Amino acid sequence: MTYKELTDLVIADYQQINDDADITPAHALYWCIVAINDLRYKRGLMVPGMYRKQYVNVPVQNGTVTDPTVLQQGRKYVQLPSGFLVFDAPDAIEMVTYGLEMTGADNKPVFQTVTFSEVRTPNSVRRLGFNKHEEPSPSSPYFMRVGDQLMLIGVEKVKVRTVEMFVKEAISFSGITSLDEEVPLSNDLCLEVMRKVSAMSRFMLAIPKDLVNDGRYGAPQVNLPESVDQGNPTNSEAGQ
Amino acid sequence: MDSQSIADALLSRLAAEGTDHYDTTLNLIPAINQACQYTLAMIRLGYGQNKFPEEALAKMSFAKVFIPSTLSRVNVYGPASGIAPEIVTAVHVGGSVYPSIQVPALANPVVSQATGYKYAGDGDPAKRMTLEESGIARTNTFAAGFNGTVPGGAVRYGYVPPTNYSTGTEREIQISPSAYGKWVTVFYVNGYTPITTLGTNDIPFMDSLYSFVLEKANEYINYPMEDGIPEIQVNLSEMNLLLRSLL
Numbered sequence: 001m002t003y004k005e006l007t008d009l010v011i012a013d014y015q016q017i018n019d020d021a022d023i024t025p026a027h028a029l030y031w032c033i034v035a036i037n038d039l040r041y042k043r044g045l046m047v048p049g050m051y052r053k054q055y056v057n058v059p060v061q062n063g064t065v066t067d068p069t070v071l072q073q074g075r076k077y078v079q080l081p082s083g084f085l086v087f088d089a090p091d092a093i094e095m096v097t098y099g100l101e102m103t104g105a106d107n108k109p110v111f112q113t114v115t116f117s118e119v120r121t122p123n124s125v126r127r128l129g130f131n132k133h134e135e136p137s138p139s140s141p142y143f144m145r146v147g148d149q150l151m152l153i154g155v156e157k158v159k160v161r162t163v164e165m166f167v168k169e170a171i172s173f174s175g176i177t178s179l180d181e182e183v184p185l186s187n188d189l190c191l192e193v194m195r196k197v198s199a200m201s202r203f204m205l206a207i208p209k210d211l212v213n214d215g216r217y218g219a220p221q222v223n224l225p226e227s228v229d230q231g232n233p234t235n236s237e238a239g240q
Numbered sequence: 241m242d243s244q245s246i247a248d249a250l251l252s253r254l255a256a257e258g259t260d261h262y263d264t265t266l267n268l269i270p271a272i273n274q275a276c277q278y279t280l281a282m283i284r285l286g287y288g289q290n291k292f293p294e295e296a297l298a299k300m301s302f303a304k305v306f307i308p309s310t311l312s313r314v315n316v317y318g319p320a321s322g323i324a325p326e327i328v329t330a331v332h333v334g335g336s337v338y339p340s341i342q343v344p345a346l347a348n349p350v351v352s353q354a355t356g357y358k359y360a361g362d363g364d365p366a367k368r369m370t371l372e373e374s375g376i377a378r379t380n381t382f383a384a385g386f387n388g389t390v391p392g393g394a395v396r397y398g399y400v401p402p403t404n405y406s407t408g409t410e411r412e413i414q415i416s417p418s419a420y421g422k423w424v425t426v427f428y429v430n431g432y433t434p435i436t437t438l439g440t441n442d443i444p445f446m447d448s449l450y451s452f453v454l455e456k457a458n459e460y461i462n463y464p465m466e467d468g469i470p471e472i473q474v475n476l477s478e479m480n481l482l483l484r485s486l487l
Contacts, residue, residue, distance in 0.1 A: 004393055022367070025394040027382035173381075179393030 001187050004179035006032045010197055028197075030173055035196035036185050037170045043189070044168045051184070052094065053169045057162045060098075060152065078143075078150040078163060093118065095166040096143050096150065116143040116152065116163070125153060241447055244439040246272055249454055250461065264438060267461055273434040275456035276443055280432045282482055284327055294329065299444040300429045301329065305337050305354040307344060312418040314352045316402050316426055317411035323353075325402070325428030328368075332425040333397045333415060335363030343423055359425040366397035366415060374400045378416055385416040452485045 007028040014021045044051040063075040078096075096116040119125055119142045128134045128142065136142050136154030143150045152160065171184060185193070247268045254262055262268060286292040294301070304323060306314035316325055337357040367384035369377060377385035377398055385398025395417065402411035415424060435441035445453065 003391070007394070022384070024382055024384055024396045026386070026390045026396070029391065029394055030382065173391070174389070176391040179391055 001183050001185070001190055002180055003029060003032065003176060003183055006183060006190070006193065007179060009194065010201070013194075013198075014201065023201075025179065029176070029179070031197045031200055032183075032193060033171055033173055033176075034200065035193045036183060038196060039185060039189055039192055040170065041168075043186075050186070051168050052166055055165045055167070058165055059162055060160045076152040076155055076160060077146075078152065078165075080148045080150070092168045093143075093145065093150070093165065094168065096152075096163050097165075098141075098155070098160050098163045114139060114141065116141045118142070119144050119153070241443040241445045241450055241453065242439070243269075243272060243435050243441055243443050246443070246450070246454055246457060247438050250457055253458055254461065262461065268457075269435060269438065271457040271460040272443070272453070273432075274460045275453045276432050276445065277434075278456055279445060279449060279453055279482075280326070282479075286479075286482070287327060287329075296446055296449070297327075297329070297429050298446060300326075300432075301427065302430060303359050303425055303427045305357045305359050306352045306424045306426060307354050308415060308419045308422065308424050309352060309412075310420055311405075312415045312420050313405065313412040314415070314424050314426065315410045315412050316428070317409075323428070324431055325426070326431035327429040328401055328413065328426060329429060330427040331366040331368075331397075331399045331413060331415065332359070332363030332427075333366050333419045334422045335425065336360045337423055343421055345421075354423070359423070363423065363425055364395070364397055366399045369398045369400055371400055371403075374398060374414070374416060387417045448485050449482075450485075452482050455481070 004025075007025045010028040010031060011023050011025065014023055040051045058078055060076050060078055063077060097114060098116070099113045117140070119128065122144070125136075125142070125144065128136055134140075138155055138158045141152060141154035143152055145151075152163075247264065250268055250271070251262065283292055283296060287294075287297070302323070302325075304316075306316070308314050316323060316328070337354065338360045339357070340360070341357070369385055374385055377383035378387045380386055381388060381390065383398070384396035386396070397419065398416050400414040400416075402413055404411050405414075406412075413424075413426065430444075432444070435443065443453065
Protein backbone atom coordinates (compact mmCIF):
# COMPACT_ATOMS: atom_id res chain seq x y z
CA MET A 1 0.00 0.00 0.00
CA THR A 2 1.53 3.31 -1.11
CA TYR A 3 0.55 6.84 -0.14
CA LYS A 4 -0.61 7.38 -3.71
CA GLU A 5 -3.04 4.49 -3.53
CA LEU A 6 -4.48 5.86 -0.31
CA THR A 7 -4.81 9.46 -1.49
CA ASP A 8 -6.27 8.44 -4.85
CA LEU A 9 -8.78 6.28 -3.03
CA VAL A 10 -9.86 9.19 -0.82
CA ILE A 11 -10.19 11.58 -3.76
CA ALA A 12 -12.02 9.08 -5.99
CA ASP A 13 -14.45 8.17 -3.20
CA TYR A 14 -15.29 11.77 -2.47
CA GLN A 15 -15.85 12.58 -6.09
CA GLN A 16 -18.46 9.84 -6.17
CA ILE A 17 -20.42 11.83 -3.62
CA ASN A 18 -19.63 15.32 -4.77
CA ASP A 19 -18.17 15.43 -8.27
CA ASP A 20 -17.02 19.03 -8.04
CA ALA A 21 -15.23 18.48 -4.74
CA ASP A 22 -11.78 19.86 -5.23
CA ILE A 23 -9.61 17.85 -2.86
CA THR A 24 -5.94 18.07 -3.72
CA PRO A 25 -3.60 15.08 -3.19
CA ALA A 26 -1.79 17.10 -0.52
CA HIS A 27 -5.05 17.59 1.35
CA ALA A 28 -5.99 13.90 1.16
CA LEU A 29 -2.47 12.95 2.20
CA TYR A 30 -2.69 15.09 5.30
CA TRP A 31 -5.95 13.44 6.30
CA CYS A 32 -4.32 10.05 5.80
CA ILE A 33 -1.26 11.00 7.87
CA VAL A 34 -3.44 12.04 10.79
CA ALA A 35 -5.25 8.71 10.65
CA ILE A 36 -2.06 6.69 10.14
CA ASN A 37 -0.33 8.33 13.11
CA ASP A 38 -3.31 7.65 15.31
CA LEU A 39 -3.25 3.99 14.30
CA ARG A 40 0.52 3.70 14.64
CA TYR A 41 0.36 5.13 18.12
CA LYS A 42 -2.40 2.81 19.28
CA ARG A 43 -1.02 -0.28 17.59
CA GLY A 44 2.48 0.61 18.76
CA LEU A 45 1.33 0.26 22.35
CA MET A 46 0.14 -3.28 21.66
CA VAL A 47 2.77 -4.42 19.18
CA PRO A 48 6.03 -2.99 20.51
CA GLY A 49 8.38 -3.88 17.69
CA MET A 50 6.13 -3.05 14.76
CA TYR A 51 6.55 0.71 14.75
CA ARG A 52 10.01 0.96 16.29
CA LYS A 53 12.76 2.75 14.44
CA GLN A 54 16.48 2.74 15.10
CA TYR A 55 18.71 5.79 14.70
CA VAL A 56 22.48 5.40 14.89
CA ASN A 57 25.14 8.09 15.24
CA VAL A 58 22.79 10.72 16.59
CA PRO A 59 25.13 13.63 17.45
CA VAL A 60 25.44 14.73 21.07
CA GLN A 61 25.66 18.47 21.57
CA ASN A 62 27.14 20.52 24.39
CA GLY A 63 25.12 23.33 25.86
CA THR A 64 26.68 26.78 25.74
CA VAL A 65 26.31 29.80 27.99
CA THR A 66 24.19 31.52 25.37
CA ASP A 67 21.80 28.60 25.01
CA PRO A 68 18.30 30.04 25.19
CA THR A 69 17.04 26.85 26.82
CA VAL A 70 17.25 25.32 30.24
CA LEU A 71 20.52 23.67 29.32
CA GLN A 72 23.62 25.05 31.01
CA GLN A 73 27.20 25.21 29.83
CA GLY A 74 28.82 21.82 29.51
CA ARG A 75 25.62 19.83 29.73
CA LYS A 76 25.24 17.24 27.05
CA TYR A 77 22.02 16.83 25.15
CA VAL A 78 20.58 15.36 22.01
CA GLN A 79 18.47 17.55 19.76
CA LEU A 80 15.66 15.63 18.17
CA PRO A 81 15.69 16.76 14.54
CA SER A 82 12.67 18.34 12.90
CA GLY A 83 10.53 15.80 11.10
CA PHE A 84 11.48 13.34 13.77
CA LEU A 85 8.23 13.14 15.64
CA VAL A 86 8.39 10.92 18.64
CA PHE A 87 5.02 9.95 19.96
CA ASP A 88 3.72 11.79 22.93
CA ALA A 89 3.81 8.69 25.10
CA PRO A 90 5.86 7.78 28.19
CA ASP A 91 7.70 4.95 26.49
CA ALA A 92 8.02 6.49 23.02
CA ILE A 93 11.81 6.75 23.41
CA GLU A 94 12.52 3.15 24.12
CA MET A 95 16.27 3.12 24.38
CA VAL A 96 19.26 5.47 24.25
CA THR A 97 22.76 4.02 24.34
CA TYR A 98 26.36 4.98 23.78
CA GLY A 99 29.64 3.05 23.49
CA LEU A 100 31.69 3.53 26.63
CA GLU A 101 34.73 1.82 25.23
CA MET A 102 34.19 1.52 21.54
CA THR A 103 37.15 -0.65 20.76
CA GLY A 104 35.06 -2.90 18.59
CA ALA A 105 37.10 -5.89 19.67
CA ASP A 106 34.09 -7.98 20.52
CA ASN A 107 31.99 -6.54 17.65
CA LYS A 108 29.08 -5.88 19.94
CA PRO A 109 26.47 -3.45 18.73
CA VAL A 110 26.62 -0.11 20.49
CA PHE A 111 23.27 -0.68 22.11
CA GLN A 112 24.75 -3.55 24.05
CA THR A 113 27.28 -1.38 25.82
CA VAL A 114 25.89 1.43 28.00
CA THR A 115 22.20 2.17 28.19
CA PHE A 116 20.74 5.44 29.38
CA SER A 117 17.93 4.81 31.83
CA GLU A 118 14.93 7.07 31.52
CA VAL A 119 14.12 9.50 34.25
CA ARG A 120 10.91 11.36 33.80
CA THR A 121 10.87 14.25 36.24
CA PRO A 122 13.56 16.68 37.44
CA ASN A 123 12.77 15.78 41.04
CA SER A 124 13.57 12.14 40.39
CA VAL A 125 17.04 13.15 39.17
CA ARG A 126 17.89 14.60 42.56
CA ARG A 127 16.70 11.50 44.31
CA LEU A 128 19.01 9.33 42.21
CA GLY A 129 22.04 10.71 44.01
CA PHE A 130 20.80 9.36 47.35
CA ASN A 131 21.50 5.76 46.39
CA LYS A 132 25.00 4.74 45.36
CA HIS A 133 23.58 2.01 43.13
CA GLU A 134 21.44 4.53 41.26
CA GLU A 135 23.79 7.49 41.16
CA PRO A 136 24.30 8.80 37.58
CA SER A 137 27.72 7.87 36.24
CA PRO A 138 29.34 7.14 32.83
CA SER A 139 28.51 3.47 33.31
CA SER A 140 25.00 4.15 34.57
CA PRO A 141 23.75 7.29 32.79
CA TYR A 142 20.23 8.70 32.50
CA PHE A 143 18.27 10.73 29.99
CA MET A 144 15.38 13.06 30.57
CA ARG A 145 13.20 14.48 27.81
CA VAL A 146 12.79 18.27 27.75
CA GLY A 147 10.57 19.12 24.81
CA ASP A 148 12.47 18.20 21.69
CA GLN A 149 15.73 17.66 23.56
CA LEU A 150 17.07 14.77 25.59
CA MET A 151 19.24 15.82 28.52
CA LEU A 152 22.01 13.31 29.19
CA ILE A 153 22.84 12.92 32.86
CA GLY A 154 25.92 11.19 34.26
CA VAL A 155 28.20 11.60 31.22
CA GLU A 156 29.32 15.16 31.93
CA LYS A 157 32.96 14.17 32.43
CA VAL A 158 33.39 11.76 29.53
CA LYS A 159 33.41 12.27 25.79
CA VAL A 160 30.18 11.16 24.16
CA ARG A 161 29.97 12.13 20.53
CA THR A 162 27.03 10.08 19.37
CA VAL A 163 24.26 7.97 20.79
CA GLU A 164 22.07 5.29 19.35
CA MET A 165 18.32 5.42 19.80
CA PHE A 166 15.23 3.28 19.42
CA VAL A 167 12.00 5.25 19.18
CA LYS A 168 8.37 4.79 18.30
CA GLU A 169 8.06 7.31 15.55
CA ALA A 170 5.23 9.20 13.97
CA ILE A 171 5.28 10.18 10.31
CA SER A 172 5.14 13.78 9.18
CA PHE A 173 3.92 15.55 6.05
CA SER A 174 7.32 17.09 5.41
CA GLY A 175 9.09 13.78 6.00
CA ILE A 176 7.44 12.13 3.00
CA THR A 177 9.38 12.73 -0.19
CA SER A 178 7.13 10.93 -2.65
CA LEU A 179 3.62 9.54 -2.77
CA ASP A 180 5.10 6.35 -4.21
CA GLU A 181 6.60 5.47 -0.82
CA GLU A 182 5.12 2.57 1.07
CA VAL A 183 2.87 3.55 3.95
CA PRO A 184 4.59 2.47 7.19
CA LEU A 185 1.53 0.61 8.37
CA SER A 186 0.25 -2.92 8.00
CA ASN A 187 -1.89 -3.39 4.90
CA ASP A 188 -4.66 -4.90 6.96
CA LEU A 189 -5.20 -1.50 8.58
CA CYS A 190 -6.12 0.21 5.29
CA LEU A 191 -9.80 -0.12 6.14
CA GLU A 192 -9.22 1.59 9.47
CA VAL A 193 -7.40 4.44 7.78
CA MET A 194 -10.28 4.96 5.36
CA ARG A 195 -12.79 4.83 8.19
CA LYS A 196 -10.95 7.49 10.15
CA VAL A 197 -10.40 9.67 7.08
CA SER A 198 -14.05 9.51 6.11
CA ALA A 199 -15.06 10.44 9.66
CA MET A 200 -12.80 13.50 9.54
CA SER A 201 -13.54 14.60 6.02
CA ARG A 202 -17.28 14.01 6.24
CA PHE A 203 -17.43 16.46 9.09
CA MET A 204 -15.34 19.06 7.28
CA LEU A 205 -17.17 18.78 3.97
CA ALA A 206 -20.57 18.85 5.65
CA ILE A 207 -20.11 22.25 7.21
CA PRO A 208 -20.30 24.39 4.06
CA LYS A 209 -23.50 22.64 2.96
CA ASP A 210 -25.24 23.62 6.17
CA LEU A 211 -24.38 27.23 5.64
CA VAL A 212 -25.57 27.60 2.06
CA ASN A 213 -26.59 31.14 1.27
CA ASP A 214 -29.23 31.04 -1.42
CA GLY A 215 -29.17 34.81 -1.82
CA ARG A 216 -32.85 35.37 -1.09
CA TYR A 217 -34.23 37.68 1.54
CA GLY A 218 -36.61 36.07 3.96
CA ALA A 219 -35.74 32.53 2.91
CA PRO A 220 -36.06 30.09 5.79
CA GLN A 221 -32.74 28.87 7.08
CA VAL A 222 -32.56 25.12 7.03
CA ASN A 223 -30.24 22.58 8.59
CA LEU A 224 -28.93 25.00 11.14
CA PRO A 225 -28.75 23.84 14.75
CA GLU A 226 -31.32 25.49 16.94
CA SER A 227 -29.99 27.79 19.60
CA VAL A 228 -30.89 27.13 23.20
CA ASP A 229 -32.32 30.03 25.12
CA GLN A 230 -30.24 30.12 28.28
CA GLY A 231 -32.69 32.45 30.01
CA ASN A 232 -35.62 30.08 29.64
CA PRO A 233 -36.02 28.11 32.88
CA THR A 234 -37.67 25.21 31.06
CA ASN A 235 -34.33 24.53 29.37
CA SER A 236 -32.32 24.56 32.58
CA GLU A 237 -31.89 21.75 35.03
CA ALA A 238 -33.52 23.79 37.77
CA GLY A 239 -36.68 24.10 35.78
CA GLN A 240 -37.12 20.44 35.11
CA MET B 241 -20.28 23.25 -41.41
CA ASP B 242 -20.55 24.44 -45.00
CA SER B 243 -21.19 28.18 -45.34
CA GLN B 244 -22.77 27.72 -48.77
CA SER B 245 -25.43 25.38 -47.42
CA ILE B 246 -26.32 27.91 -44.70
CA ALA B 247 -26.66 30.61 -47.35
CA ASP B 248 -28.82 28.32 -49.53
CA ALA B 249 -31.10 27.52 -46.62
CA LEU B 250 -31.37 31.23 -45.80
CA LEU B 251 -32.33 32.13 -49.36
CA SER B 252 -34.89 29.36 -49.38
CA ARG B 253 -36.52 30.72 -46.25
CA LEU B 254 -36.42 34.31 -47.43
CA ALA B 255 -37.90 33.42 -50.78
CA ALA B 256 -40.81 31.81 -49.00
CA GLU B 257 -41.53 35.19 -47.43
CA GLY B 258 -41.65 36.79 -50.84
CA THR B 259 -38.33 38.60 -50.66
CA ASP B 260 -35.95 37.61 -53.36
CA HIS B 261 -33.45 40.44 -53.62
CA TYR B 262 -30.80 39.62 -51.04
CA ASP B 263 -27.17 40.24 -51.84
CA THR B 264 -24.53 37.70 -50.87
CA THR B 265 -21.91 40.22 -49.78
CA LEU B 266 -24.23 42.77 -48.19
CA ASN B 267 -26.72 40.45 -46.53
CA LEU B 268 -25.90 36.76 -46.37
CA ILE B 269 -22.21 36.73 -45.41
CA PRO B 270 -22.52 39.41 -42.68
CA ALA B 271 -25.56 37.60 -41.28
CA ILE B 272 -23.68 34.29 -41.18
CA ASN B 273 -20.65 35.93 -39.55
CA GLN B 274 -22.74 37.63 -36.94
CA ALA B 275 -24.62 34.44 -36.22
CA CYS B 276 -21.35 32.54 -35.80
CA GLN B 277 -19.85 35.16 -33.51
CA TYR B 278 -23.00 35.09 -31.46
CA THR B 279 -22.86 31.29 -31.33
CA LEU B 280 -19.26 31.38 -30.14
CA ALA B 281 -20.22 33.86 -27.42
CA MET B 282 -23.02 31.52 -26.31
CA ILE B 283 -20.68 28.54 -26.31
CA ARG B 284 -18.16 30.48 -24.28
CA LEU B 285 -20.81 31.41 -21.77
CA GLY B 286 -22.07 27.87 -21.49
CA TYR B 287 -18.60 26.39 -21.36
CA GLY B 288 -17.66 28.59 -18.43
CA GLN B 289 -20.57 27.12 -16.53
CA ASN B 290 -19.71 23.52 -17.41
CA LYS B 291 -22.85 23.27 -19.51
CA PHE B 292 -21.30 22.31 -22.82
CA PRO B 293 -19.66 19.20 -24.14
CA GLU B 294 -16.16 19.93 -25.39
CA GLU B 295 -16.90 18.13 -28.66
CA ALA B 296 -18.82 21.26 -29.67
CA LEU B 297 -15.45 23.00 -29.86
CA ALA B 298 -13.61 20.22 -31.67
CA LYS B 299 -13.09 22.12 -34.94
CA MET B 300 -11.65 25.11 -33.09
CA SER B 301 -9.62 23.31 -30.43
CA PHE B 302 -5.84 23.33 -30.49
CA ALA B 303 -3.06 22.16 -28.20
CA LYS B 304 0.30 23.87 -28.48
CA VAL B 305 3.49 23.17 -26.58
CA PHE B 306 5.29 26.00 -24.82
CA ILE B 307 8.54 26.47 -22.92
CA PRO B 308 7.92 28.44 -19.73
CA SER B 309 10.13 31.38 -18.85
CA THR B 310 12.08 31.71 -15.62
CA LEU B 311 9.02 33.50 -14.25
CA SER B 312 6.96 30.34 -14.94
CA ARG B 313 4.90 32.05 -17.63
CA VAL B 314 4.09 31.17 -21.22
CA ASN B 315 3.19 33.72 -23.85
CA VAL B 316 0.02 32.64 -25.60
CA TYR B 317 -1.06 35.81 -27.33
CA GLY B 318 0.87 38.30 -29.38
CA PRO B 319 3.00 38.54 -32.46
CA ALA B 320 5.60 36.16 -31.08
CA SER B 321 3.28 33.30 -30.27
CA GLY B 322 1.32 33.50 -33.52
CA ILE B 323 -1.91 32.32 -31.93
CA ALA B 324 -4.93 34.10 -30.52
CA PRO B 325 -6.80 31.91 -28.07
CA GLU B 326 -10.35 32.91 -27.32
CA ILE B 327 -10.91 30.40 -24.54
CA VAL B 328 -8.16 28.56 -22.65
CA THR B 329 -9.69 25.14 -22.02
CA ALA B 330 -6.84 23.39 -20.21
CA VAL B 331 -3.19 23.72 -19.24
CA HIS B 332 -1.02 20.67 -18.73
CA VAL B 333 2.36 20.91 -17.03
CA GLY B 334 5.20 18.48 -17.62
CA GLY B 335 4.93 15.36 -19.70
CA SER B 336 6.79 14.81 -22.92
CA VAL B 337 6.69 15.90 -26.54
CA TYR B 338 7.03 14.22 -29.91
CA PRO B 339 9.64 14.05 -31.32
CA SER B 340 11.20 13.56 -27.94
CA ILE B 341 13.61 16.22 -26.66
CA GLN B 342 14.49 17.74 -23.30
CA VAL B 343 13.03 21.11 -22.37
CA PRO B 344 15.50 23.78 -23.51
CA ALA B 345 16.44 26.48 -21.02
CA LEU B 346 14.64 29.69 -21.82
CA ALA B 347 15.20 33.01 -20.12
CA ASN B 348 13.30 35.18 -22.57
CA PRO B 349 9.71 35.43 -21.40
CA VAL B 350 8.32 36.52 -24.78
CA VAL B 351 8.99 33.83 -27.38
CA SER B 352 8.06 30.57 -25.79
CA GLN B 353 6.16 28.39 -28.24
CA ALA B 354 7.95 25.16 -29.12
CA THR B 355 7.06 24.97 -32.78
CA GLY B 356 7.43 21.62 -34.47
CA TYR B 357 6.62 19.56 -31.40
CA LYS B 358 3.44 17.78 -30.43
CA TYR B 359 2.24 17.18 -26.92
CA ALA B 360 2.71 13.50 -26.14
CA GLY B 361 0.56 13.49 -23.02
CA ASP B 362 1.34 12.43 -19.46
CA GLY B 363 1.45 15.98 -18.10
CA ASP B 364 -0.30 17.13 -14.94
CA PRO B 365 -3.48 19.14 -15.51
CA ALA B 366 -3.40 22.54 -13.85
CA LYS B 367 -6.39 24.09 -12.15
CA ARG B 368 -7.73 27.36 -13.47
CA MET B 369 -7.58 30.06 -10.83
CA THR B 370 -8.92 33.57 -10.64
CA LEU B 371 -6.41 36.31 -9.96
CA GLU B 372 -7.59 36.57 -6.39
CA GLU B 373 -7.55 32.80 -5.83
CA SER B 374 -4.01 32.54 -7.13
CA GLY B 375 -2.69 34.88 -4.45
CA ILE B 376 -4.35 32.90 -1.68
CA ALA B 377 -3.55 29.47 -3.10
CA ARG B 378 0.13 30.32 -3.38
CA THR B 379 0.48 30.14 0.39
CA ASN B 380 -2.02 27.38 1.16
CA THR B 381 -0.30 24.02 1.52
CA PHE B 382 -3.39 22.09 0.46
CA ALA B 383 -4.52 24.23 -2.47
CA ALA B 384 -3.76 23.73 -6.14
CA GLY B 385 -1.13 26.29 -7.05
CA PHE B 386 0.69 26.14 -3.71
CA ASN B 387 4.14 27.57 -4.24
CA GLY B 388 5.94 25.45 -1.65
CA THR B 389 7.22 21.98 -1.02
CA VAL B 390 4.85 19.04 -0.89
CA PRO B 391 5.67 15.35 -1.27
CA GLY B 392 6.48 14.30 -4.82
CA GLY B 393 3.35 13.28 -6.68
CA ALA B 394 1.12 15.51 -4.54
CA VAL B 395 1.89 18.67 -6.52
CA ARG B 396 -1.17 20.29 -8.07
CA TYR B 397 -0.49 23.10 -10.48
CA GLY B 398 -2.67 26.14 -10.88
CA TYR B 399 -2.73 28.73 -13.65
CA VAL B 400 -3.93 32.26 -14.05
CA PRO B 401 -5.62 32.99 -17.43
CA PRO B 402 -3.74 35.15 -19.97
CA THR B 403 -2.73 38.51 -18.57
CA ASN B 404 -0.49 41.23 -19.93
CA TYR B 405 2.49 41.52 -17.59
CA SER B 406 4.60 43.63 -19.93
CA THR B 407 4.54 46.87 -21.87
CA GLY B 408 3.99 45.03 -25.15
CA THR B 409 1.03 43.10 -26.49
CA GLU B 410 2.01 39.74 -25.01
CA ARG B 411 -0.44 37.96 -22.80
CA GLU B 412 1.00 35.28 -20.60
CA ILE B 413 -0.35 32.40 -18.56
CA GLN B 414 1.20 32.28 -15.11
CA ILE B 415 1.69 28.83 -13.60
CA SER B 416 2.27 28.08 -9.94
CA PRO B 417 4.30 26.35 -8.51
CA SER B 418 7.05 27.09 -10.99
CA ALA B 419 6.86 25.14 -14.23
CA TYR B 420 10.29 26.33 -15.35
CA GLY B 421 12.18 23.43 -16.89
CA LYS B 422 8.98 21.56 -17.81
CA TRP B 423 6.90 21.52 -20.96
CA VAL B 424 3.63 23.41 -20.77
CA THR B 425 0.81 22.50 -23.10
CA VAL B 426 -2.03 24.95 -23.56
CA PHE B 427 -5.35 23.74 -24.93
CA TYR B 428 -7.38 26.58 -26.33
CA VAL B 429 -10.22 27.52 -28.62
CA ASN B 430 -9.45 29.96 -31.38
CA GLY B 431 -11.55 33.01 -31.99
CA TYR B 432 -13.94 33.06 -34.98
CA THR B 433 -12.45 34.34 -38.21
CA PRO B 434 -15.22 35.92 -40.32
CA ILE B 435 -15.78 34.28 -43.69
CA THR B 436 -15.43 36.35 -46.83
CA THR B 437 -16.49 33.87 -49.50
CA LEU B 438 -19.30 31.35 -49.48
CA GLY B 439 -18.39 27.75 -50.12
CA THR B 440 -14.63 28.04 -49.88
CA ASN B 441 -14.66 29.35 -46.29
CA ASP B 442 -15.80 26.68 -43.87
CA ILE B 443 -17.56 27.53 -40.64
CA PRO B 444 -15.65 25.91 -37.74
CA PHE B 445 -18.68 24.63 -35.86
CA MET B 446 -19.93 21.10 -35.54
CA ASP B 447 -22.86 20.18 -37.78
CA SER B 448 -25.10 19.80 -34.76
CA LEU B 449 -25.11 23.61 -34.46
CA TYR B 450 -26.42 24.03 -38.02
CA SER B 451 -29.98 24.88 -37.09
CA PHE B 452 -28.88 27.30 -34.39
CA VAL B 453 -26.60 29.24 -36.73
CA LEU B 454 -29.29 29.25 -39.40
CA GLU B 455 -31.95 30.60 -37.03
CA LYS B 456 -29.68 33.34 -35.81
CA ALA B 457 -28.55 34.35 -39.28
CA ASN B 458 -32.19 34.49 -40.30
CA GLU B 459 -32.89 36.85 -37.43
CA TYR B 460 -30.05 39.15 -38.41
CA ILE B 461 -31.40 39.44 -41.93
CA ASN B 462 -34.96 39.93 -40.79
CA TYR B 463 -34.02 42.75 -38.45
CA PRO B 464 -33.27 45.37 -41.10
CA MET B 465 -36.48 44.32 -42.84
CA GLU B 466 -38.29 45.70 -39.76
CA ASP B 467 -39.84 42.44 -38.86
CA GLY B 468 -39.72 43.50 -35.23
CA ILE B 469 -37.22 40.87 -34.22
CA PRO B 470 -34.58 42.35 -31.94
CA GLU B 471 -31.00 42.08 -33.10
CA ILE B 472 -29.68 40.40 -29.97
CA GLN B 473 -31.96 38.32 -27.86
CA VAL B 474 -30.60 35.94 -25.28
CA ASN B 475 -33.37 34.05 -23.64
CA LEU B 476 -34.08 30.67 -22.18
CA SER B 477 -35.64 29.25 -25.32
CA GLU B 478 -32.46 30.01 -27.27
CA MET B 479 -30.31 28.39 -24.66
CA ASN B 480 -32.57 25.36 -24.80
CA LEU B 481 -32.33 25.28 -28.57
CA LEU B 482 -28.55 25.44 -28.37
CA LEU B 483 -28.40 22.72 -25.78
CA ARG B 484 -30.70 20.48 -27.82
CA SER B 485 -28.51 21.05 -30.85
CA LEU B 486 -25.45 19.91 -28.98
CA LEU B 487 -26.70 17.06 -26.86
